[in-house]
Amino acid sequence: MKLKTIALALALAAVAPIRAYASEWRDVDGDNLVVMDMAHGRVLIELSSQFAPRHAERFRALVRSKFYDGKSFYRVIDGFVAQGGIGEGDDKKLPDWPALKAEFDRNIGIDVDFVALGSPDLFADKVGHVDGFPVGQSRKDKRMWLLHCPGALAMARDNDPDTGGTEFYIPIGHAPRRLDRNLTVFGRVLDGMQYLQKLNRGDPKVESGVIQDAARRDAIVKVQMAADMAEAERPRVQVMDPTSKAFSEFKEQRRNPAPEFYKKVSPNDICAFNAPLRMGKDIPAE
């Protein structure tokens, strides 16, 4: 028995070096952590350079140029999306921010650790997580992509796929998965969805939900990259590593959080939960 235990410990040790981070928790990189302050509260967003490098870089640059400060969420459709930016319409040209080539999906590569959910999906051949982001895969195409779960950060565009620039949106209702691979998802909200839910809504029947009275549009007060903030003010966020045993247990627990209460057990729905995270004082001292 003891020998067996030692053998197992060695086997685990041999596997460990392929992991980028040793612990069950990953610190979100300050250069990917967007801090968006709204009147209702603070929204924290993680950018994904692995799935949409051009869009992540663009958003980072927009934030650093203070592009979004004082702009607004001008198109908010209850149960669907909140769209923010300048909101001046498709005809407005911004020479500083030329249209981006679409990044709807990417190749299935070994540079990322995809961990399968272990439940079927209505839209993708396979779903799972990469660094806490919900991800879909197609066997046929050998492609993978970030999903339109609630809180996804994605780029609006015109009919031409390669026209994203500055206007972003975030799903605020049931996951609009039909948007998967039709638009570029390049991040996700880690914390503060409740403040986006408080945004004033537009009428979906009028101008695609654009709020006609500009005074009713909620302002985006200030947006910063966490890396640029003074250390004392910089938020710290850790996301549970999907390759960890803790994450595997978390998913199993999600299937039936309380067996004494729930008698029927269902598959896991990839968009019905978020990867666990911990912030600020909940992060244990090293």
Next chain:
Amino acid sequence: MKLKTIALALALAAVAPIRAYASEWRDVDGDNLVVMDMAHGRVLIELSSQFAPRHAERFRALVRSKFYDGKSFYRVIDGFVAQGGIGEGDDKKLPDWPALKAEFDRNIGIDVDFVALGSPDLFADKVGHVDGFPVGQSRKDKRMWLLHCPGALAMARDNDPDTGGTEFYIPIGHAPRRLDRNLTVFGRVLDGMQYLQKLNRGDPKVESGVIQDAARRDAIVKVQMAADMAEAERPRVQVMDPTSKAFSEFKEQRRNPAPEFYKKVSPNDICAFNAPLRMGKDIPAE
């Protein structure tokens, strides 16, 4: 050709009488229409006596006794549910409102018109609509039930299934479909989800999301049955009939609302849209 056309017209005429309402739109019965006024705005809810007669009758009686007036949404978990009522905990006994027998599902009967969605589902053998309510079916059990889509009205309970009484909840995030057939759904929000989204949230890690500071709980100002309101003040709502051609076209359009924009087409997700409705001045004069 002409004969064939006439034969088809006659066949349709022969089928028509089984329909309960001739038009594409159904007026929501005032005895099923709940009018819930919150500080943020008005929420309209339709009760379903066909799927949960005991729970619908209980809710109607609670409304008419003014039970909910001045109570609150005291347990609000972002992305999951908003729970309202007295919020005094499981130990509080209310002799006037004894525990109800669960109504998790019902038999598949010919008293309702089930219209299949025509897309697969992750949780049920088959999904579709009955009178605008999203519904699941099990072939094996020959049962059907109302789904936990966003806006479902359902009854909270203790571990024992037959313990619902007065405390209700409404999903406010991605559909928590794992609750299907584990709790009794007995209605759905027709309008005003955006006001429920503005509710103050609790911390899901503290007391299951119960808002600890009572002053932060949003009040339920007043709840009435539309049938009891003066005619001039009574809201009028019509829901599109799922058996109509218009509803069939609406579902097809939902699969790809803009072919020039969306290049990839997905199955319909039963919880990603609501049956169309029209209200007030949008209802044409007869």
